[in-house]
Amino acid sequence: xxxxxxxxxxxxxxxxxxxxxxxxxxxxxxxxxxxxxxxxxxxxxxxxxxxxxxxxxxxxxxxxxxxxxxxxxxxxxxxxxxxxxxxxxxxxxxxxxxxxxxxxxxxxxxxxxxxxxxxxxxxxxxxxxxxxxxxxxxxxxxxxxxxxxxxxxxxxxxxxxxxxxxxxxxxxxxxxxxxxxxxx
Amino acid sequence: xxxxxxxxxxxxxxxxxxxxxxxxxxxxxxxxxxxxxxxxxxxxxxxxxxxxxxxxxxxxxxxxxxxxxxxxxxxxxxxxxxxxxxxxxxxxxxxxxxxxxxxxxxxxxxxxxxxxxxxxxxxxxxxxxxxxxxxxxxxxxxxxxxxxxxxxxxxxxxxxxxxxxxxxxxxxxxxxxxxxxxxxxxxxxxxxxxxxxxxxxxxx
Numbered sequence: 001x002x003x004x005x006x007x008x009x010x011x012x013x014x015x016x017x018x019x020x021x022x023x024x025x026x027x028x029x030x031x032x033x034x035x036x037x038x039x040x041x042x043x044x045x046x047x048x049x050x051x052x053x054x055x056x057x058x059x060x061x062x063x064x065x066x067x068x069x070x071x072x073x074x075x076x077x078x079x080x081x082x083x084x085x086x087x088x089x090x091x092x093x094x095x096x097x098x099x100x101x102x103x104x105x106x107x108x109x110x111x112x113x114x115x116x117x118x119x120x121x122x123x124x125x126x127x128x129x130x131x132x133x134x135x136x137x138x139x140x141x142x143x144x145x146x147x148x149x150x151x152x153x154x155x156x157x158x159x160x161x162x163x164x165x166x167x168x169x170x171x172x173x174x175x176x177x178x179x180x181x182x183x184x
Numbered sequence: 185x186x187x188x189x190x191x192x193x194x195x196x197x198x199x200x201x202x203x204x205x206x207x208x209x210x211x212x213x214x215x216x217x218x219x220x221x222x223x224x225x226x227x228x229x230x231x232x233x234x235x236x237x238x239x240x241x242x243x244x245x246x247x248x249x250x251x252x253x254x255x256x257x258x259x260x261x262x263x264x265x266x267x268x269x270x271x272x273x274x275x276x277x278x279x280x281x282x283x284x285x286x287x288x289x290x291x292x293x294x295x296x297x298x299x300x301x302x303x304x305x306x307x308x309x310x311x312x313x314x315x316x317x318x319x320x321x322x323x324x325x326x327x328x329x330x331x332x333x334x335x336x337x338x339x340x341x342x343x344x345x346x347x348x349x350x351x352x353x354x355x356x357x358x359x360x361x362x363x364x365x366x367x368x369x370x371x372x373x374x375x376x377x378x379x380x381x382x383x384x385x386x387x388x
Binding site: 023026027030031034035051052055056059112113114115118121122125143144145165168169172173175176179 | 189192193196198224227228230231233234235237238239240243244247248250251254255258
């Protein structure tokens with residue numbers, strides 16, 4: 001049984017009222033949703049918030065899903081859109097925020113990664129990623145971490161393949177520069 | 185770090201076959217390009233080390249229960265505005281009905297009070313002059329005036345101990361015209377005498 005036919009079956013079961021099918025879909029994609037949101041936002045708490053939002057959207061909209069694209073493409077699209085919207089709202093909140101820096105630091109310490117070395121490496125990369133534009137970061141993550149083809153990324157983002165290649169190129173160039181700066 | 189942009193295109197597979205062959209030839213001959221290529225791959229290797237990170241398993245185990253809890257809460261929060269809206273509508277309808285009921289009740293009370301008052305005034309006032317003041321003929325129909333006159337007549341008859349015929353004689357217009365003719369025919373001397381006679385008589 002292929003992955004997409006399995007998804008099709010799970011979605012149909014959920015539409016006919018099987019709540020367990022929804023749980024299976026979540027179990028299958030939860031890591032991908034979390035890590036995509038985490039790399040887009042750069043911290044665990046924001047990623048957790050986005051994961052919950054994405055699951056809510058999935059639950060409410062899955063009944064109208066017509067398999068015009070694959071389920072994982074659709075899930076990535078929701079996660080990407082939610083992440084970008086979340087970051088925009090967060091930036092606005094920070095402009096008008098009265099929250100002190102200490103509270104923000106305490107919050108950002110919460111994590112699900114226990115290995116200190118990996119955590120440091122991750123934080124370093126997250127810091128770099130947050131310095132590049134959202135759309136470039138999105139393409140970089142989908143290409144590098146999720147290992148998707150440009151055709152698949154085009155389906156998720158709705159952008160042309162040429163534009164995506166240009167985005168990836170600029171993202172990679174900036175990341176290389178920022179990594180070198182951080183080393184120095 | 186300034187990187188040869190061709191490295192990105194080469195690694196990402198964005199080169200044509202000719203470009204790729206040309207780049208690979210230069211990579212072999214140029215130490216500088218080879219060094220850049222090595223650094224680029226080191227960065228990519230660093231990035232790939234955080235591709236599959238081991239995490240607390242508990243977090244992912246709790247993801248669905250957490251979602252279910254939130255979903256239930258959201259559903260409850262959705263119901264609250266609906267309840268509030270329904271309560272407001274019901275309250276508005278109730279207030280509307282109560283207000284209208286009071287208004288119609290008030291009108292009904294006023295109407296019945298005026299009818300009772302009228303009845304009381306007709307039945308209880310034996311004093312003819314007081315009763316006469318109670319009647320407002322301006323707002324009455326012909327039938328009502330006729331009824332009022334008959335009531336007045338009956339009271340007059342009763343109070344003055346008259347027969348209906350004698351009352352007619354006393355109040356008829358032709359009698360008044362006769363009286364006027366009679367008064368006009370009296371001279372000054374006769375009038376003085378009549379006046380003196382009236383003063384001597386005790387009427388009441």
